[in-house]
Amino acid sequence: MRLADRIAPALLVLMTLFVFILLYGPLMVPIVSSFFTVSHGAVDWSQPTTSAYVALAANEGVLNALWTTLVVGSGAVVCSVVLGTGIALYYTSPNAKGRGFLQFIIFLPFLMPPIITGLALLIFFRQVEFERSLVTIIIGHTVFVLALVYRTILTRLQSLSGSLVEASYDLGASRWQTFRLVLLPNLSSAMVGAAVLAFALSFDETMITLLVTGTQSTLPVRLWAMMRLGFTPDINALVALVLLFTTALCLIAVRFLMPKSAVAGSDED
Template sequence: MRLADRAAPALLVTLTAFVFILLYGPLLVPIVSSFFSVSHGMVDWSQPTTSAYADLTRNESVLSALWTTLIVGAGAVVLSVALGTGLALYYASPNARGRQFLQFIIFLPFLMPPIITGLALLIFFRQVEFERSLLTIIIGHTVFVLALVYRTILTRLQSLSGSLVEASYDLGASGWQTFRLVLLPNLSSAMVGAAILAFALSFDETMITLLVTGTQSTLPVRLWAMMRLGFTPDINALVALVLLFTTVLCLIAVRYLMPASAVAGSDDN
């Protein structure tokens, strides 16, 4: 019995380490490779170099795609946070009608396969004769990430005490003043966390972008096109920087989405 008690934790640790290596081990390959030169398909491990990062600054096609991705992500975040906040406030209001249908419409594009969402948007844009452009990509990404933003803000809104709003109205505040001075400060952390997660999703989205894009390509679409010809060494540097950037974003998002009591407890420790 004692042997089994000792073997169980060791087996659990081994299994956990195996899963971590299986999931995150491949991510280390481009990061490590970005600091070594590649010649004739062989990596030169003899001398580290940052030449790949210097080459990345001169790769105009990749940098242009990255800039487009940032613009799309920023636009999708602004629209989704504005719409998600408004829809969450409507859903939480006592006089709201069609709540279940509202949630069905919001969550449907997020739960459906991206290719279906992208095709639906493509058909819609063609029917209304809306030319595909950077704007259509932003609209497509907004439709996709809206459910995440809406649910995050609604969860925080429902956790607030209704007496806050009632007290604000009793003191003579208008609806706008109640939102600006009472609700917005309490929702700000959830809005920031939702915005970061929405940006991360938008940054990675490929299938919807392929179907609604015009002449401009986002970074995932550009990398997908490069797969047929092979990646240059500077792409390893790009992957390393993107991984670092997304990791920092996720840590910030977790910080903002954690309950206030948990944050206070960690600060005390």
């Protein structure tokens, strides 16, 4: 019995370690190998180098793709935060109709396989003869990240006491004043957190982008194209950078979305 008591925790630790290695180990491979050169199909481990990163910085295609990605991400973030906030406010308003249906529609694109969402959008754009461009990518990404943004803001909104809004009206404030002076300040950190997460999602979205893009390519699409030509160190470098960037974004988002501690502010004097 005593032995089993001591072995069980050790086994649990080993299992956890194993899962972690399985999940995150493969991610280390491109990061590590991005610092080495490849010759004749084999990695040359003898000399670490940053040459892959230098090559990347000079690659105009990659730089253009990066720019497109940033534009698309920003566009999708702005659209989804504005829409998500509006819909969350509507959802919590006492006279809202069709709440369940609304929620279902918003969650659908997030839960469906991206290829279905992408195809549906593609067919839609064809039907209404909307030329595929940067705008269609932004629309596609907005549809995709809206559920997350909406849910994040709604959760914060629902955690606010309903009597805050009533108190604001009671003290003579109009609807707009109540939104600007009471709701917005209490939602802002959730909005920033949701925006960062949405940007991270948009940053590595590939499938929908591939289907609704015109001539532009975002970073992941570019990566996809580069890999068809063979695996080179600059691909590793690109993967490493994308990983680093999205991880950083997620860490930032968590900071904003963590429940506030007991102290809401500090003495100013």
